[in-house]
Every structure is written in structure tokens, then in C-alpha cells.
Amino acid sequence: MQVLVYGAGQLAQMMYLEGCPMGIEVQAVDVKNEQVVHPVTKQPMNISLGQAIANADALTVEFEHVPEHLLEQASRSGKLYPSIDAVLIGADRVREKRLLTRVGVANCPHRVVTQIDQLDSCIEELGERLILKASRDGYDGYGQWRLTQSSELSALKTTLQGLDLESVPLVVEKMLDFDREVSIIGVRDKQGQIRVYPLAENLHHKGQLHVSVAPALNITDALQKQAETIFTILAEGMGYIGVLAVELFQCGEQLLVNEIAPRVHNSGHWTLSGSDVSQFNNHLRAVTGLPLGQSDSLKVSAMVNIIGCSAFSSDLLSIPGCHLYWYGKTVREKRKMGHINVTADNFAELGDKLRALSEYLPLEHFPKLEDEAKRLKSLSPA
The missing domain is CATH 3.40.50.20 (Rossmann fold)
Incomplete structure (x- = not known):
């Protein structure tokens, strides 16, 4: 094939x-x-x-x-596969929000802005703490602006003055005080069969994913089920075929959709080492009509992105359960050069391994690693 x-x-x-x-x-x-x-x-x-x-x-x-x-x-x-409509929804935040509204999936309170003067009414309706996102071509923190108080609005309007908002509108979202960011990766085949991976917890720095831990800590059965229901509603609502990623904000016991990605996803890279069948394998199975594989986690896993650097010790491979994936790119600031997967039998052991990993890496490029290692290490083995 x-x-x-x-x-x-x-x-x-x-x-x-x-x-x-x-x-x-x-x-x-x-x-x-x-x-x-x-x-x-x-x-x-x-x-x-x-x-x-x-x-x-x-x-x-x-x-x-x-x-x-x-x-x-x-x-x-x-x-x-997936269809052109599904791909275009993932490429356009306005279409994405329309889909979420149509299928009744909870997401961030928002408004679509096509003229700068509409920002005044956004503050009236959503509050003065806002995140503004370009509806197309924004990712990894690009194409985003923040408003933390209304006194900043005049300067923000000046910054946005040159944008053609009629062609590329802004999606203006209420800035939420969420507990954490998680994501659900799943796959749907041509017969409508669905497999969903455990929720992963995602740690970002300056709008870019740095570390994912899967399964996410302290996930109740009800929360996992809620995420699986959201995935199913979206996948079936689009007649989706292939792997779909759904990024979520956890606010107490409620999950709100942040974004969807109609493809294999960075927060699912842990599946290459921590699951019987990876997201990439399952995506190929789905689009070619092969039976889907299992999506359970085999161990606890962490995925660490290598961003904007290539200078690190290959001795990191001496850590048991450590796997390096190098992409072969030219180094550039904020560019994802590769990732490291680490697996362990429990979260405390995973913390130990991440601490060991930090000794082989230039930590200025891995700002989330040490704190996450400490957090995991503090947990008693399950």
C-alpha cells in the first residue's frame, strides 16, 4: 500500500x-x-x-x-483522509468555533472580530483579560496577543492596525483561570470505530509545548470519559477518518476545548514509546482501512521537546527507557529539532529519570524540565 x-x-x-x-x-x-x-x-x-x-x-x-x-x-x-472540510476547520479558528457551537461542545467564551473597533465591545462582553488569536496561520504562540487590562487597549489597537481583519479575522477569547492544559488523542476509522489514548498533561513555555506527561496525573474516570465523549462528538460530527488531537483546558471538573488539530500531534509523540500502537501507526491503519490497534498506555511516559538547540550529550541514551527522536533540521530559534521520550513504571521513577536527563541537556532550552522532574519525583510509587 x-x-x-x-x-x-x-x-x-x-x-x-x-x-x-x-x-x-x-x-x-x-x-x-x-x-x-x-x-x-x-x-x-x-x-x-x-x-x-x-x-x-x-x-x-x-x-x-x-x-x-x-x-x-x-x-x-x-x-x-481526513476530509478537506476537516482539514480546513483545523486551519481556521473561526470555522473551528463554528463546529464547536454546532455540535454543542463547550469551549472558551469568545467573539470573532473583523474590525479593530469591535475590541471595545469584546471587553464589555468578555472582560478586560483577553487573548487575541489570528484565525489562520498562527501556531506555537505566533499570531497571538494578550490584553491584561483595559488601559492597554489603545496600544494594542496600534499594534493591530496593519492587519486585514476582513480577510483574516481575530478570535478574541476570555482569558480563563484554568487548572492545567491537557489533550486527548484519538483515531476513527472508515467503519466508525474509535480508539482513544489516555489524557496527556501538557506544559507550555511562551506558547510552545515543552513537556507532555501521559497518562496525566490525577485524572478521574469521569474526566477521562468526558474527554472521550468530546472526542467522539467531534470525530463523528465531522465524519472524521484518522488521528485527531483535541487540546483542552481543565477548569475544575470541566473540560473546555482550546483547539483541535486534524492530524497526528506533538502531544501524542509519547505513544511511540509508551503505547502498544503509536498515533502514527494508528493513523496509517485508519486511512488505509487496516484494523485499529490498541491505544492503552503500557507505562507512564514523558515527551520532552528539543527546541532551538542541537548541543546536548548523546549519553542521555544511557538512561533506561530513554528514546531520542531527531528530525534532522537546521537549528533555528523556537524550531522543534527533535524530542525525547522517557518511560517508567511509575511517576516517581519517571521524575528520577527526568532529573537524570536534565544533566545531559542545556537547561536554558528546557525551562520546564527540572520543575516537572521534582514534581513527579515527589509522588509515591503507585
Whole structure:
């Protein structure tokens, strides 16, 4: 079988590596020049995009910001999973909010802004503590602005003055005092079968994910069930096929949807080491019509992103249960260069291993690692 992935980054690379043992050949599309490339070497392949589409059993995406004309071409083949509508929802916060409203899933109180003067009414309706998000092309903290008090509004309006809000509206959200950020990763196949992974707890720094721990600590059965229900409503509401990630705010015993991602997701990388069948493997199974694999966690896991650096000791691999995934990119500030998965039998042991890991890393690039190691280490073994 053959799968063509739109996007030629690390997610396509990991799909390729997971597909090989199943006999699934994965090719990638560099969407900037529309060339078909090898997902690992990035070398152009001797095939046109049209030929690759014709040869593929399934087409999919590694990120949601694929040019629409390419998505339309892929959709016409009848082999694009998830659908073009699902991908476009993930690429546009306005469409995303409309979906959440339509299917009745709780999310942050918000307003859509197409003119700067509408920000005054946003303060009246939502309060003076607001997060403003570009409806398209924003990720990892980019395309976002914060308002913490109304006296800052005039300066913020000046900052936003050059934006074309008619073309790319802002989604203005009430800034919530949530307890923590968690995410649910699940998969739905062509027959409507669903598998859902345990909730992961996500630690961010300057809008970018740095550490995920799975299963998340102190998750009740009711909270996990609530997350699974949200996933099911969204997946079935979109007729979704493939892996879907749902980022959530936990506010007491309620989960509110922050964002959805119609693809394999950074907060699900722990599944490569901590689950019997990874999110990448299950995504390929879903889009090609193979039976879905189990999604239970085998051990407790932490995923640590390597961001903006390449200088660290490879001796970290001496830590039992430590796995390095390197993406082969040129170093750039805030760029995800790779990730490290660490597994353990319990959270206290995981804390010990993360503390050991910190000795091999330049900690200025890993601002969440030491505190998380201490928190986990303080827990009694279950």
C-alpha cells in the first residue's frame, strides 16, 4: 500500500518509519514547490504529484496549513483522509468555533472580530483579560496577543492596525483561570470505530509545548470519559477518518476545548514509546482501512521537546527507557529539532529519570524540565 502525505516535516517522517514494518510506503509532498519527496531524506522522487496521487491508496496531511488548491486536488481523488472540510476547520479558528457551537461542545467564551473597533465591545462582553488569536496561520504562540487590562487597549489597537481583519479575522477569547492544559488523542476509522489514548498533561513555555506527561496525573474516570465523549462528538460530527488531537483546558471538573488539530500531534509523540500502537501507526491503519490497534498506555511516559538547540550529550541514551527522536533540521530559534521520550513504571521513577536527563541537556532550552522532574519525583510509587 502507498500513502501520500501533504507536508514533508517530522510528522511525515515518523509516519514513514511507522509504515515500513506494515508494508506501507509513505511519500511526502513539499507543499511549497509541490514536489514529491522522500519523507526522511527530503530528496525529490522521480514522480509527478499527479502520478503520486493516482498511485496512492490514501492521501493525508501532516499539518493543516496546506494550500487550498492542493487540498482541493487531493479531495477530488476521493482518497483524502481526513476530509478537506476537516482539514480546513483545523486551519481556521473561526470555522473551528463554528463546529464547536454546532455540535454543542463547550469551549472558551469568545467573539470573532473583523474590525479593530469591535475590541471595545469584546471587553464589555468578555472582560478586560483577553487573548487575541489570528484565525489562520498562527501556531506555537505566533499570531497571538494578550490584553491584561483595559488601559492597554489603545496600544494594542496600534499594534493591530496593519492587519486585514476582513480577510483574516481575530478570535478574541476570555482569558480563563484554568487548572492545567491537557489533550486527548484519538483515531476513527472508515467503519466508525474509535480508539482513544489516555489524557496527556501538557506544559507550555511562551506558547510552545515543552513537556507532555501521559497518562496525566490525577485524572478521574469521569474526566477521562468526558474527554472521550468530546472526542467522539467531534470525530463523528465531522465524519472524521484518522488521528485527531483535541487540546483542552481543565477548569475544575470541566473540560473546555482550546483547539483541535486534524492530524497526528506533538502531544501524542509519547505513544511511540509508551503505547502498544503509536498515533502514527494508528493513523496509517485508519486511512488505509487496516484494523485499529490498541491505544492503552503500557507505562507512564514523558515527551520532552528539543527546541532551538542541537548541543546536548548523546549519553542521555544511557538512561533506561530513554528514546531520542531527531528530525534532522537546521537549528533555528523556537524550531522543534527533535524530542525525547522517557518511560517508567511509575511517576516517581519517571521524575528520577527526568532529573537524570536534565544533566545531559542545556537547561536554558528546557525551562520546564527540572520543575516537572521534582514534581513527579515527589509522588509515591503507585
